[in-house]
Amino acid sequence: MSYLSKSDIVKYACTCGQLKSITNMYFCRHCLKLRCGYCVCHEVDSHYCSNCLEILPSAEARLKKNRCQTCFDCPNCLNTLAVRGTTVSVRDPDDPSKVNSQKKYYHACFFCRWTTRDAGLPDQAVQTVSANGWTHKETNSSNVQRVTVLLERARLLGTLERHEREQREKKFTPRSRRTFTHLPGVTSAHVRKRAGLPPELPAPSTIKDTLAEFQPAVAKESVNPLPEEIFTKAVNLFEITTMPQRLAQPEIQPVFCVDLLPAYKHLSTKRSQRCRECEHNVSKPELNPSSTKFKIQQAAYFHVPEVRLVTAGALIGGKDTEVVLLFSNPSQHPTTLSFISLREAEEEEGNKQTEDTSDLADQQGEAASSLSSLTKPAVVLEEPRPISIKVTGNVELPSPDAEITLPPKDDAAEYDYSGETHKSHNDPKWVMHRRANKAAVSFTVTPETGFTGKRCVIGFVLRYTYINRIPSPGSFDQKPQEVRLDTRLFVDCGKICSK
Amino acid sequence: MLKTFYEGGMGLTTEKQAVVFDFGNEYTKVGYAGEPAPRSILPTELRCPETGRIQRVFDAVTFDEKYDLLVEFIHTLYFRHLLVSPKDRRVIIVESVLCPTTLRNMLAKIFFMHFEVSSLLFVPSHVVSLSTLGVNTALVVDMGATETVVIPVFENVAVLHAWQAQPLGSFAVKRQITDMLKKYESPELFRTRDCVIPATRVKVEKTEPQEASETSAEAGVPEGYEELEEREEDFNYITEKHIEDIKVRTCFVTSLARVQKAEEGNPCPPPPNVDYLIGRSSRIVNISGEIRENAYNVLFEQDGDHISVPTMILDAISKCPVDMRKPLAENVLLIGGTAMATGMRARICEELKSLVVSPQYCDKLKVRTFKFHTPPAKENFAAWLGAAIYGASDIVSTRSLSKEAYLRDHQVPDWVSLIHNVFHDGTKRSL
Numbered sequence: 040m041s042y043l044s045k046s047d048i049v050k051y052a053c054t055c056g057q058l059k060s061i062t063n064m065y066f067c068r069h070c071l072k073l074r075c076g077y078c079v080c081h082e083v084d085s086h087y088c089s090n091c092l093e094i095l096p097s098a099e100a101r102l103k104k105n106r107c108q109t110c111f112d113c114p115n116c117l118n119t120l121a122v123r124g125t126t127v128s129v130r131d132p133d134d135p136s137k138v139n140s141q142k143k144y145y146h147a148c149f150f151c152r153w154t155t156r157d158a159g160l161p162d163q164a165v166q167t168v169s170a171n172g173w174t175h176k177e178t179n180s181s182n183v184q185r186v187t188v189l190l191e192r193a194r195l196l197g198t199l200e201r202h203e204r205e206q207r208e209k210k211f212t213p214r215s216r217r218t219f220t221h222l223p224g225v226t227s228a229h230v231r232k233r234a235g236l237p238p239e240l241p242a243p244s245t246i247k248d249t250l251a252e253f254q255p256a257v258a259k260e261s262v263n264p265l266p267e268e269i270f271t272k273a274v275n276l277f278e279i280t281t282m283p284q285r286l287a288q289p290e291i292q293p294v295f296c297v298d299l300l301p302a303y304k305h306l307s308t309k310r311s312q313r314c315r316e317c318e319h320n321v322s323k324p325e326l327n328p329s330s331t332k333f334k335i336q337q338a339a340y341f342h343v344p345e346v347r348l349v350t351a352g353a354l355i356g357g358k359d360t361e362v363v364l365l366f367s368n369p370s371q372h373p374t375t376l377s378f379i380s381l382r383e384a385e386e387e388e389g390n391k392q393t394e395d396t397s398d399l400a401d402q403q404g405e406a407a408s409s410l411s412s413l414t415k416p417a418v419v420l421e422e423p424r425p426i427s428i429k430v431t432g433n434v435e436l437p438s439p440d441a442e443i444t445l446p447p448k449d450d451a452a453e454y455d456y457s458g459e460t461h462k463s464h465n466d467p468k469w470v471m472h473r474r475a476n477k478a479a480v481s482f483t484v485t486p487e488t489g490f491t492g493k494r495c496v497i498g499f500v501l502r503y504t505y506i507n508r509i510p511s512p513g514s515f516d517q518k519p520q521e522v523r524l525d526t527r528l529f530v531d532c533g534k535i536c537s538k
Numbered sequence: 539m540l541k542t543f544y545e546g547g548m549g550l551t552t553e554k555q556a557v558v559f560d561f562g563n564e565y566t567k568v569g570y571a572g573e574p575a576p577r578s579i580l581p582t583e584l585r586c587p588e589t590g591r592i593q594r595v596f597d598a599v600t601f602d603e604k605y606d607l608l609v610e611f612i613h614t615l616y617f618r619h620l621l622v623s624p625k626d627r628r629v630i631i632v633e634s635v636l637c638p639t640t641l642r643n644m645l646a647k648i649f650f651m652h653f654e655v656s657s658l659l660f661v662p663s664h665v666v667s668l669s670t671l672g673v674n675t676a677l678v679v680d681m682g683a684t685e686t687v688v689i690p691v692f693e694n695v696a697v698l699h700a701w702q703a704q705p706l707g708s709f710a711v712k713r714q715i716t717d718m719l720k721k722y723e724s725p726e727l728f729r730t731r732d733c734v735i736p737a738t739r740v741k742v743e744k745t746e747p748q749e750a751s752e753t754s755a756e757a758g759v760p761e762g763y764e765e766l767e768e769r770e771e772d773f774n775y776i777t778e779k780h781i782e783d784i785k786v787r788t789c790f791v792t793s794l795a796r797v798q799k800a801e802e803g804n805p806c807p808p809p810p811n812v813d814y815l816i817g818r819s820s821r822i823v824n825i826s827g828e829i830r831e832n833a834y835n836v837l838f839e840q841d842g843d844h845i846s847v848p849t850m851i852l853d854a855i856s857k858c859p860v861d862m863r864k865p866l867a868e869n870v871l872l873i874g875g876t877a878m879a880t881g882m883r884a885r886i887c888e889e890l891k892s893l894v895v896s897p898q899y900c901d902k903l904k905v906r907t908f909k910f911h912t913p914p915a916k917e918n919f920a921a922w923l924g925a926a927i928y929g930a931s932d933i934v935s936t937r938s939l940s941k942e943a944y945l946r947d948h949q950v951p952d953w954v955s956l957i958h959n960v961f962h963d964g965t966k967r968s969l
């Protein structure tokens with residue numbers, strides 16, 4: 040399975056132009072197109088804590104600023120802290136001669152041995168710690184208060200500006216909208232709502248009064264001098280925080296390690312992926328944080344024929360050599376493969392496009408297009424990229440109408456160890472051998488001259504048949520349909536040698 | 539205290555919080571509008587999945603390369619740090635005056651076309667920083683990674699003809715540390731490519747600040763640095779991260795008095811040395827007291843062209859009309875991570891006081907007092923906080939560029955940048 044995670048030998052061109060290995064792509068069963076992580080829409084499905092595996096509903100996660108309320112990160116090495124219990128002896132307050140033992144808890148890091156005691160935080164009496172006892176050390180609460188005041192001021196200024204803008208616009212508003220208010224039971228707020236305007240603003244005079252109470256910051260002439268002891272005191276690097284430690288706590292950014300505080304653990308997310316053209320999910324994980332399964336997983340690996348490089352002869356610039364590729368059919372239906380050169384495919388595409396556009400102009404007319412734009416928001420997509428890989432080898436392909444058919448994937452055949460490979464009698468001679476849903480095909484490759492020492496990359500278009508079982512909307516034909524799909528493939532055959 | 543008008547459900551609470559980005563050359567700050575601090579501050583860089591090498595996003599040379607790195611980087615920001623879906627959410631971007639139009643257009647394309655956000659608003663970092671104070675006039679000094687930019691803001695309007703920009707930022711300090719270390723340590727320690735600190739150049743063109751920095755950051759690897767085959771080996775060399783760590787943890791800005799004494803030829807005893815361990819073999823690199831004390835002095839040296847951070851401040855003030863000068867000098871706002879270095883404020887203050895009475899400025903400038911602001915934030919995210927405060931107001935709905943407008947015209951009109959166009963007690967101001 041290791042090749043699943045890493046294979047840069049065979050690359051598929053995604054609809055958006057990115058080159059990816061098949062294991063990193065999706066196949067939208069509605070659009071019948073390849074999609075990749077770059078061109079799908081990612082969405083946050085759920086928030087959970089990766090330590091205690093608790094799921095937080097999105098609204099709650101937002102309130103808690105995306106932090107788990109029970110788990111903490113070590114401020115020193117940023118790993119997760121663990122709870123530790125100890126027994127301490129306390130003198131009985133009533134009877135000083137008696138000593139009681141008491142269970143106390145503190146947090147410790149198993150990676151760097153930092154403990155909450157290092158930060159001078161008191162031990163807790165209960166295991167599930169609430170950080171209440173820890174917040175007293177925070178020094179920035181005055182900053183937070185000040186920011187609240189500043190926020191309020193900015194909002195008022197913004198409102199005031201809107202007020203003036205509306206005042207200006209009012210001159211041009213039709214009289215009818217303003218005079219609705221004389222009708223019984225109709226308030227001005229009501230009218231504003233119906234007219235699609237934001238609710239009435241507080242009177243500008245009130246705002247101005249409130250703003251007058253605001254105290255702007257005052258600049259000071261004196262600044263803190265450089266401490267004299269810096270010139271004499273030896274530096275202990277273990278007492279001074281590093282940049283990652285400071286930035287892990289943006290509000291306080293402590294300079295000294297003693298000021299480090301345990302941080303509430305950041306939540307993790309489960310994400311789903313959506314096709315941006317048809318808005319169907321191509322991947323959706325199960326909600327349960329400990330599950331690695333998916334509710335929807337339209338990986339290209341299950342639908343698109345897979346290609347692997349089997350052998351390549353010596354690659355020498357200008358000399359023909361044999362390259363064998365293995366094609367396998369992952370689907371539950373037979374598939375027919377044929378090969379087209381990149382140039383032919385481009386020409387075909389070009390022809391199709393000019394036809395399409397003229398069709399559109401002729402038949403649909405303006406009415407239809409404006410209607411569709413009303414019902415569905417326009418699809419926003421970046422234009423496809425040109426392929427970024429340089430083809431450095433010529434490949435001789437069988438003629439475009441030469442086809443081979445691969446049988447469907449048969450799970451039982453996977454366990455057939457007879458090792459038998461056979462060649463069907465009516466196969467053309469370029470099919471080397473077959474086994475179950477796989478076939479090895481031989482190609483003649485000529486690396487280009489002048490690329491000695493570089494990789495030999497060949498490219499072609501694989502045309503395969505696919506059984507579409509999803510009826511297109513509007514059609515009553517429920518029968519699965521066979522369609523022909525193209526995908527551009529790039530194979531890295533190896534290094535081009537000099538001789 | 540101010541009363542809250544919004545509690546009664548003005549409709550703002552139901553709207554999704556806008557996301558605020560400040561893409562710095564070295565560190566990116568990201569979080570939600572209306573919050574007192576960013577959710578994350580992280581290096582503006584990505585690890586290449588194939589080579590494992592760290593790539594700075596803004597070092598990318600070609601358009602496509604930068605576009606792809608930004609897409610990837612912003613994707614990580616949304617799904618690892620903000621934990622929200624980008625689609626149909628408002629975005630506010632803090633931009634520097636030096637931000638080239640090409641970058642702005644690229645960001646617009648990425649956010650609208652790739653992430654399908656609902657609206658976009660560019661806010662100028664200098665002007666919005668003032669909303670962390672609630673004042674309308676200040677001299678904003680942004681000391682970032684690649685450069686220091688000084689812009690006077692008077693009655694909420696940036697006085698653009700007076701702006702100053704110089705490559706005096708933390709990269710200059712890091713280069714200084716590297717150069718000083720090279721004097722004492724064996725050269726093979728510096729063999730890796732990761733130790734090269736990008737050279738920066740700021741082309742100062744007073745007339746058109748928007749276009750000025752098309753060439754501001756230039757990354758180049760000088761000859762003689764080899765690409766190391768094995769990653770593990772790198773641990774035994776000094777990398778740029780080490781230099782950054784040395785700068786942050788051991789260096790400080792010394793006082794003017796000590797510098798003057800050293801210039802007169804009787805230097806004070808240097809601060810203690812620090813032993814710094816590098817690599818698996820725990821090789822000890824000696825960070826001398828001289829390095830610790832003097833690395834930051836590059837920002838204050840008036841060599842050749844007589845430009846240092848304090849002279850930039852004074853030049854910016856003297857380029858302003860006479861009646862603005864006093865209010866500006868009495869409202870200095872230092873932002874940017876480099877301003878967080880120990881002793882920075884004190885040194886700038888000392889230098890300003892001594893410079894205004896020096897022959898260089900005493901006739902040109904009549905201001906004698908300088909006052910410094912303390913925003914309710916750490917300096918490195920002050921600009922972000924300004925945008926987060928500003929962006930929590932109605933401005934996001936009235937001034938943003940909407941998705942529909944962008945899809946129609948596929949361009950970012952100039953008014954989207956608030957550089958010429960900021961609110962001021964309710965009156966719209968345009969220059």
Ligand SMILES: Nc1ncnc2c1ncn2[C@@H]1O[C@H](COP(=O)(O)OP(=O)(O)O)[C@@H](O)[C@H]1O
Binds near residue numbers: 874
């Ligand atoms: N908390 C801090 N303590 C010390 N130095 C800091 C801190 N935060 C940032 N810096 C330094 O400030 C420099 C610039 O930071 P920043 O202003 O965020 O850069 P930019 O916005 O240009 O990317 C960095 O090189 C960093 O070393």
Ligand SMILES: [Mg+2]
Binds near residue numbers: 562563682683874
């Ligand atoms: Mg910055």
Ligand SMILES: [Zn+2]
Binds near residue numbers: 054073076078
């Ligand atoms: Zn794609």
Ligand SMILES: [Zn+2]
Binds near residue numbers: 089091107108110
């Ligand atoms: Zn948890």
Ligand SMILES: [Zn+2]
Binds near residue numbers: 114115117149
């Ligand atoms: Zn730890």
Ligand SMILES: [Zn+2]
Binds near residue numbers: 067068069071317319
């Ligand atoms: Zn689709």
